[in-house]
Amino acid sequence: MFFHNRQAGGGENDFIESHFSDSDYCLNFSKEDVYIKKTSYTSKKGIRKKGASFMDRSRLWYLSKIGFLENVPADAADEFSAHIRHQNVSRGEIIQDPQSVRPELTFVKTGTVRLYTIDEEGRQFSYSLLGPGSTYGCLSTFSLGTENMYIEAVEPALICTIPEASYHQLARKYPVLTERILEILSERLRERGEMMEQLALRSVKDRLLHLLKMLFNHYGTYNENTVFQPIALPLTQQELAYMIGSSREAVSQTLHRLSEEGLVRFPKRRTIELHQSLLQEVPLPSYVQHLYTY
Amino acid sequence: MFFHNRQAGGGENDFIESHFSDSDYCLNFSKEDVYIKKTSYTSKKGIRKKGASFMDRSRLWYLSKIGFLENVPADAADEFSAHIRHQNVSRGEIIQDPQSVRPELTFVKTGTVRLYTIDEEGRQFSYSLLGPGSTYGCLSTFSLGTENMYIEAVEPALICTIPEASYHQLARKYPVLTERILEILSERLRERGEMMEQLALRSVKDRLLHLLKMLFNHYGTYNENTVFQPIALPLTQQELAYMIGSSREAVSQTLHRLSEEGLVRFPKRRTIELHQSLLQEVPLPSYVQHLYTY
Incomplete structure (x- = not known):
């Protein structure tokens, strides 16, 4: 647990x-x-x-x-x-x-x-x-x-x-x-x-990817000329963990694996970059698009 | 998962x-x-x-x-x-x-x-x-x-x-x-x-116990003279699993463990009995008490 x-x-x-x-x-x-x-x-x-x-x-x-x-x-x-x-x-x-x-x-x-x-x-x-x-x-x-x-x-x-x-x-x-x-x-x-x-059905990896895509929608900068799209995240790894019902250790390990798979990059301390394929292949779940609506 | x-x-x-x-x-x-x-x-x-x-x-x-x-x-x-x-x-x-x-x-x-x-x-x-x-x-x-x-x-x-x-x-x-x-x-x-x-923080056992207590509130019969209180459950084990974000196998194993711990009993096929201590020691979370309100 x-x-x-x-x-x-x-x-x-x-x-x-x-x-x-x-x-x-x-x-x-x-x-x-x-x-x-x-x-x-x-x-x-x-x-x-x-x-x-x-x-x-x-x-x-x-x-x-x-x-x-x-x-x-x-x-x-x-x-x-x-x-x-x-x-x-x-x-x-x-x-x-x-x-x-x-x-x-x-x-x-x-x-x-x-x-x-x-x-x-x-x-x-x-x-x-x-x-x-x-x-x-x-x-x-x-x-x-x-x-x-x-x-x-x-x-x-x-x-x-x-x-x-x-x-x-x-x-x-x-x-x-x-x-x-x-x-x-x-x-x-x-x-x-x-x-x-x-929370009931998805793995920590899936939940983390969903969260990162959501954060990209609000904190990211899209640049057509690059494959990796940066997010200036306002959250710590611990805070990411709190949002997906996981631990900081699990988030850290999952980010490491995603990095090895070439899906994310950490070019500098306060930025995470998402591979464009994440943003194109899987449409964001609708709750994400509305999270900031009100 | x-x-x-x-x-x-x-x-x-x-x-x-x-x-x-x-x-x-x-x-x-x-x-x-x-x-x-x-x-x-x-x-x-x-x-x-x-x-x-x-x-x-x-x-x-x-x-x-x-x-x-x-x-x-x-x-x-x-x-x-x-x-x-x-x-x-x-x-x-x-x-x-x-x-x-x-x-x-x-x-x-x-x-x-x-x-x-x-x-x-x-x-x-x-x-x-x-x-x-x-x-x-x-x-x-x-x-x-x-x-x-x-x-x-x-x-x-x-x-x-x-x-x-x-x-x-x-x-x-x-x-x-x-x-x-x-x-x-x-x-x-x-x-x-x-x-x-x-879903984010609790174990399958905790979630199942919460669900059973909730079901007791609506399908149970309280008898002061017995230690085990029966629930005529309208749900299958699979349906219990769907409600707590788990699998039928995990629910089945957990019920077996709870039975070994003396917390639940299955006197007949369509009834589950909860030990009174479950109903007294831990107050039901408030969402449970209101689940049927409307």
Whole structure:
């Protein structure tokens, strides 16, 4: 069976640590660019209606980072923004532990957070990474699956929250917000179902390859002229292990075997490269393509 | 790793087959009794208002079996019932395959259905059992996690469905229906999260014990005067294996070891007995207690 000792993380073999600066984000997160384009288009319409003085540039920038508000009408989005509170978190900071769950919704604007639990024997399991545009949290009427979880920033992150009362007040006025929650819940449920199947049926090698392909989608750079495609991974080997229900030792050995098979390369300490055949032959499972959608 | 060959099911070692008659249900499903009490109370209020001629006894019985309508006001529940279609399914019947998913919500009234997928190598994985009072299905606006799944009756079952258009028409009129969907989605997401953790971190023995305790909650009979508590299991060993991401052989060996340790007994072919210490020492994980809630 798989053992995960929390104390075992951060060892010598960890091949990558995050060192993104703020200015890197726009380069690294293509999904985020999409949100900026889409939601600022909507927001601009709203501003034109109400007059530019209603929202300064920085508030517009904040709003544009909330994936949850994508396709939400401008008036609702504007009102929403008046209720949110911003917070900068540093790499490694625990944003939530199971004892400190507050009734609020949180939106990841920049950076990445990791959702995980620790069982009574100290073994850790990561449920997912949530990148820019993601939403999490639990209210009295619904939960996005993050109750009883630790949430940690794996990179410096900018998050914002809306308290339960404000959310409900707005949701009563704008039913589209509830529709967005239904979409997110349905998508998360599907993702977790697919990940359950992976955990139940797939080998450590298969699960690791799937994870690397998923990470490539969000942290990779595709270059048509090279056979190996680099990923600037924000995760340690221990963190990869937590995400696939395996141990750091097994991940390390599997990466070594994949390297011998010519499927991956480690050109420098903080980068892993995937052979193009991995990205072409096997289409990514759909849960992967949506992992960062919300 | 775990291999599940669909063809391997139904072998000599399967210790249990379902043989419940209709009259058994009220004895075996305590949750269902709760629904009958609660929802028929509500429904009776509705009838008193509108006059008894609006609903015959059989329709009232049907309605009372829909856990989804628990705590839904009588007028909404009555209107809901006018849109549902009933269907009897026999043991082993495939109610849905991934190619035949229709946009509708389905409610299990009696019996039990199993949700599962089969991967490209023919390996099967069961996500959950849904008993009386459960809801499943997917519409254009949300999904209860059953898209792309096979759904099979593991016992004779009575199910009813409401088409997407009717559901939406009612949900616009009665927002409480959307609140129920949010509750169900949140609960399923939590269950799947806990099951992911089980699959990632726990041994076959631990997972099997958890599953047996869960099944005891729904199919068992507690007798204070005996040390071993019987479960009339509706599942084969192969089906148990599908639910914990293991093989029939591993389940068979593990049950044998548990029997040697004095934790389980097999007094007759279709019954398994759990030692009381299992039921007292380790509280059931919360996902188990809610597995049949909806």
